[in-house]
Amino acid sequence: MAVVAEPTRRSRRSGPQARREARIGLLFVLPCFLVFLAFRFGPGVAGVLMSFTDYSLTDGGNFIGLDNFTRLWDDPLFWQALKVTVWYTALAVPGTLAVSIALALLTRRAFRGSKLFRSLFFLPVVTSLVLAATVFVWIFSTGGPWSTMTSWLGMSDSSWLTDDTLVIPALVIVGIWSRFGYGMLILLARMQDIPRELEEAALTDGAGPFQRFRYLILPQLRPALFFLAVIETTASFQVFDTVYTMTGGGPANSSYTLVTQLYDAGFKYFDLGYAATIGVALFVLTLVVAVIQRLVIGKDQ
Numbered sequence: 001m002a003v004v005a006e007p008t009r010r011s012r013r014s015g016p017q018a019r020r021e022a023r024i025g026l027l028f029v030l031p032c033f034l035v036f037l038a039f040r041f042g043p044g045v046a047g048v049l050m051s052f053t054d055y056s057l058t059d060g061g062n063f064i065g066l067d068n069f070t071r072l073w074d075d076p077l078f079w080q081a082l083k084v085t086v087w088y089t090a091l092a093v094p095g096t097l098a099v100s101i102a103l104a105l106l107t108r109r110a111f112r113g114s115k116l117f118r119s120l121f122f123l124p125v126v127t128s129l130v131l132a133a134t135v136f137v138w139i140f141s142t143g144g145p146w147s148t149m150t151s152w153l154g155m156s157d158s159s160w161l162t163d164d165t166l167v168i169p170a171l172v173i174v175g176i177w178s179r180f181g182y183g184m185l186i187l188l189a190r191m192q193d194i195p196r197e198l199e200e201a202a203l204t205d206g207a208g209p210f211q212r213f214r215y216l217i218l219p220q221l222r223p224a225l226f227f228l229a230v231i232e233t234t235a236s237f238q239v240f241d242t243v244y245t246m247t248g249g250g251p252a253n254s255s256y257t258l259v260t261q262l263y264d265a266g267f268k269y270f271d272l273g274y275a276a277t278i279g280v281a282l283f284v285l286t287l288v289v290a291v292i293q294r295l296v297i298g299k300d301q
Contacts, residue, residue: 051279054273056270057272088172092176099180100180161247163251167250171247187225190223243257259282
């Protein structure tokens with residue numbers, strides 16, 4: 001006798017009842033979602049609107065159109081801060097990526113103490129940057145470890161932080177030190193996903209270390225490198241802690257960045273409308289560079 005299987009009930013509801021339950025669920029989520037939108041995008045929208053006013057803590061704000069942007073364009077201090085910011089970013093981002101790649105290659109294979117080295121390399125990321133910058137002030141000071149070492153190499157033994165040509169490289173060194181651990185971790189995770197069979201096949205074909213890195217490992221790292229390039233560029237454009245702690249923008253504004261100018265305009269002179277304008281300019285600059293990086297590095301991703 002044939003056994004007829006009893007049809008099973010569907011666990012998923014469909015039709016009008018399912019859509020009704022979905023709408024009810026969205027209503028429960030909506031308050032939290034609106035609060036998230038308000039705190040996530042509200043300050044940015046308020047900043048853009050404020051850039052069209054002369055808002056200050058003492059006089060309130062009046063709509064002045066594009067006057068703040070005209071003032072920004074004619075401000076020589078803004079162009080100095082922009083030059084310093086771009087110069088810092090141009091040195092810090094490639095340096096951070098290069099050190100991150102080198103340390104990821106160094107620690108990608110498990111060896112005795114490899115986990116300890118990874119932890120030590122990541123430690124600067126979770127270290128207070130203000131505290132670290134205070135220590136680096138002593139390191140770069142005249143008679144400090146760095147100036148002593150450079151004097152052994154026949155260079156000047158004066159502090160790099162008081163030299164208008166060396167202050168940016170000094171800040172870049174601190175920036176790389178504070179960020180390479182994060183990049184190393186991202187690249188290390190990507191490298192460990194590369195099948196070992198590919199490297200074994202390359203070894204069988206006689207490929208050397210440089211060839212394996214260039215033709216095998218580096219193409220696999222492109223998505224991670226694009227991500228890190230955007231993250232590091234954004235962080236470099238927004239550099240402030242080390243500059244404020246180590247140099248205050250000096251000497252002679254040679255380390256005066258855009259965020260430092262934004263801080264001075266908003267919290268030193270309480271010219272919040274102009275500070276918001278600097279913030280808008282910084283946002284546009286970061287967005288343009290991110291698009292260029294997308295076209296150059298991440299166009300195939």
